[in-house]
Amino acid sequence: MTAIPLGINLSFCVKRWVTPDLWAPIVREQLGLDLVQLSFDLVDPTWPEDVLADCARDIRAAADQYGIRVHSAFIGLAHYTFNQLLHPDPRVRDVAEEWMRKAYRFAASAGIGRVGGPLGAVASRLDGVEPDSIPPADYDDLIARMGRLSQAAKACGITELYVEPTPMRREWPWTVAQARRMAADLAGSPVPWKYCVDWGHATFEPLYGRYRAGMDEWFETLAPDIGMVHLQQTDFQYDRHWDFTESGAVDPAEAAGLQRRCGLADRPVFLEVFYPFERDDLSILKAVKHSIAMLKPAFAQENPRGDH
Template structure:
């Protein structure tokens, strides 16, 4: 099973292609990479973005890396994006993603994905079981336009990452299946990235929550998986040096049983910015070793 790493652990640390490319290949021992837009902001000026795209292509080739995809990252995720209550902000978020696609195409990265957005919370703090239909219809229309932008940029696929939040969409298997039907026939295929810290969130899905309903319910619409160590309580994104409820061998076996052996698995872990660099690198290195054994 293909194994790669999301560059989330590099944020505010190994910030340039010359730094992270060597690190991934020589220290962590992987060759499949998922860029995070926490390292490159699509809002930067075009001249700067064009230069960074060239650097990524050069360093990836130099170190024998495959640039599989790019995900929006935590900085952009912190905004309400395509579901912000102000349509002007939604327009900006859509334009930001179109610029992200342009950059990815220039850098030789064929896929871009991430969560899509979040509606605003109610004043009373109560959360509904579904976002308003008007917001959903607007989101689908924007996804169709974004597929056209991605195709124009030379991409091959776009990805949605379901999250365990009622304010975001989709957060259930049924919602994800409905969305897949509503964007069928778009200029590019929309597929799903599932995350072990999202589908297992027991406060939302109840005791016994797990990934099996997602794998069985979405099937080949799943194109990749994010793996992390977590406690099934919150979306932890711990590495595998910490105790938790995700067993790498069992996780990979479950994915294989559902016919998804070709879908790459990406280690996606986050660290406090105050943590020392040596322990971060050690945690990623040891986690990658455990996952390599599981994926063999």
């Protein structure tokens, strides 16, 4: 079987192993990985320039020292809590657009060539009803902003941008059809927009229905536009972001098999897990190590049985 590049999003490090001299040895020496995805929960691209310059230098140095490739940088939870590029106030959208430009500049300075994450959310209605799509004017404005961001990314030296679909009617895109439309509308962008699909998002049964939820359609339909995969353990009832010490519905071998069958074995998969801030550090290290040990035979090894 073809090995699938396996890495980890540094979400598990938030408020804990927050600097490269802390997370790099954990990734390399304790997890045995050489591929990571930086979270902007660890570095805010709006920090002062001198602070950002030191952070970028430290990331480069740690990556070199430990033989780690920082594949990409993703928005993280902190910025995701805002409505970003779909906020009802266009001035806030402007701020979010500028935040992304700063994120591109920082990533490039740290030697990271790819940036992405969810795009934003429209505001809720007073009656609580969630339509099946965001308003057309909001979609058109979003596409225009993504076009400008692609130009800004190219100027910074970024090579790929990512959209992470979420299982929410107020965000975009949340269906395969919407994702296909967005890909078509962004075709020819100076820096290509790709998708990061997440095992906890595409399988969310309360939104998609018990028999429609699943990663199959996303993989099969969007394969040419998928650039990476986020992996988590979940029960298909919420976007859990559990590690693989938890009982859930995601089987690592089946997940890896589907990715291979859909011609996506060359796209990296990143474990993305979150923990309560009050949980003790040692238990998290043990849980993450256990999870990676479970995933490696399915994703990262040429022959998980060890046959020669």
